[in-house]
Amino acid sequence: MSYKCSRCKRDVQLDEYGGVRCPYCGHRVLLKERSRDVKEVDAQ
Amino acid sequence: MTEEYDVEFVERTDREARFLVRGVTPAFANGIRRAMLADVPTMAIDTVRFVENSSVMFDEQLALRLGLVPLTTPPVGEFVEDDTVTLSIDVEGPATAYSGDLVSSDDLVQPADDNVPIIDLKDDQRLEAEADTVLERGKGHAKHQGAVAAGYRHLQRVEVVDDVPEFEDEQSQIVRGVIEDDGELIPTSEFDHDLSNRYPGKEIELEDVPNAFVFHVETDGSFPVEEIVTRAADTIEARATELEEAVQL
Numbered sequence: 001m002s003y004k005c006s007r008c009k010r011d012v013q014l015d016e017y018g019g020v021r022c023p024y025c026g027h028r029v030l031l032k033e034r035s036r037d038v039k040e041v042d043a044q
Numbered sequence: 045m046t047e048e049y050d051v052e053f054v055e056r057t058d059r060e061a062r063f064l065v066r067g068v069t070p071a072f073a074n075g076i077r078r079a080m081l082a083d084v085p086t087m088a089i090d091t092v093r094f095v096e097n098s099s100v101m102f103d104e105q106l107a108l109r110l111g112l113v114p115l116t117t118p119p120v121g122e123f124v125e126d127d128t129v130t131l132s133i134d135v136e137g138p139a140t141a142y143s144g145d146l147v148s149s150d151d152l153v154q155p156a157d158d159n160v161p162i163i164d165l166k167d168d169q170r171l172e173a174e175a176d177t178v179l180e181r182g183k184g185h186a187k188h189q190g191a192v193a194a195g196y197r198h199l200q201r202v203e204v205v206d207d208v209p210e211f212e213d214e215q216s217q218i219v220r221g222v223i224e225d226d227g228e229l230i231p232t233s234e235f236d237h238d239l240s241n242r243y244p245g246k247e248i249e250l251e252d253v254p255n256a257f258v259f260h261v262e263t264d265g266s267f268p269v270e271e272i273v274t275r276a277a278d279t280i281e282a283r284a285t286e287l288e289e290a291v292q293l
Contacts, residue, residue, distance in 0.1 A: 041092050
């Protein structure tokens with residue numbers, strides 16, 4: 001899962017030990033990035 | 045329905061027309077109207093694949109908007125129902141993505157209008173998507189409805205009965221549609237829909253002309269008005285034939 005820190009805007013990789021926290025600035029608000037796959041939607 | 049019927053155009057442009065049909069029953073007139081709305085197959089976007097959408101709107105909302113963009117529909121025989129054509133769009137902000145930015149893989153299927161706004165993109169926002177169109181009927185979804193405004197009124201015959209009595213105020217008499225005066229067809233918009241403008245000081249009687257209907261049809265640009273009317277008539281014929289075959293013993 002890739003996230004982006006909302007304070008320092010750097011990409012963050014989360015692991016199971018570190019908890020939800022930016023390793024660079026310690027900020028606890030992370031934003032999830034949109035996945036790069038193509039998304040198919042029905043126009044209904 | 046009577047054997048003889050007659051069609052006469054009152055107004056005619058590419059997307060909008062008004063025409064008079066004589067010698068059809070009210071049931072047939074309504075059948076044609078309903079067939080124009082629900083039974084003429086029209087092209088529209090059905091599935092959208094988003095490669096990138098960093099705009100402020102969700103993929104699903106944009107897909108709905110794209111679905112409602114009117115597309116030109118190829119001539120009969122070129123496509124069958126459920127055939128697909130792919131369109132693509134790639135717009136980078138700051139700009140507004142319009143229907144005209146859709147690039148089609150087939151010349152026969154193009155956006156009918158180039159100026160339908162899809163979304164406003166700000167700096168660093170981008171919309172890249174691919175869309176599949178299908179040929180379907182208005183029954184299934186309103187985006188496949190070729191006629192956006194289709195209706196009819198009775199043709200009305202005007203008769204001058206008498207003069208308005210000398211000391212009586214003239215009353216306005218509002219009528220909408222098309223009137224027939226001595227065989228001449230006049231759209232009511234010519235006299236501001238008020239008969240007292242056309243026949244000042246006269247007492248007028250109006251009556252519906254039996255089995256004469258004035259259709260007013262407007263299309264979304266999928267095809268010209270004549271085309272949608274004839275295709276609607278064809279679908280009625282096809283269904284009638286189907287019924288006839290089904291009830292044969």
